[in-house]
Amino acid sequence: MEAVIAIAIGVVFGAGIWLVLRPRSFQVLCGLMLMSYAVNLFIFIVGRLWIDRPPLTPAGSAPDPAALADPLPQALVLTAIVIGFATTALYLVVMIGSRGLTGTDHVDGREPEP
Template sequence: MEATISIAIGILFGSGIWLILRPRSFQVLTGLMLMSYAVNLFIFIMGRLWIDKPPLTLTDGVVDPAMYGDPLPQALVLTAIVIGFATTALYLVVMIGSRGLTGTDHVDGEEPDQ
């Protein structure tokens, strides 16, 4: 299971880097989103994969940490998702404004001569 998720994170991050190097602003934005998804998966996996274990303790007394999942990676990923959504919306607004001003969505602002 760990190898499969590691390969998925690597593919997501590699695809994001490849898209960031593309000449169109929408491809750059998509690459940034893929890279943020890969980082979110990485943070989430660092908290280990727990199956059927609650994230919080609701009992009094001595608590066995092996009986509960770690809620910190879940909180970090949830925060990163919200921040990623806000920055993606900002990038889209900037991209649409740039497209309106320059008439192209090329990253340099002009189409290359062919």
């Protein structure tokens, strides 16, 4: 199962890199989002997923680390999702502004010459 998840994360990250290297701004934005998703999935999987385990110690009981899930990867991924949303909105505004100023959505600002 670990190999399947590792391959899936690698494919998503590789697709993100391929899109970042494309000449159009929207493709670059989609590539950055895919790479962000791959990193979030990697952080989430590294923290190991636990089923039917509480993330915090129940009140009135002694803490048993074997019976608890680690809340740190979940908090990191949640924070990364919020930051990723904000940066995606910023990139989108910059992309729309660049399109309005230059008249093209190419990264270098020029249409390719035939």
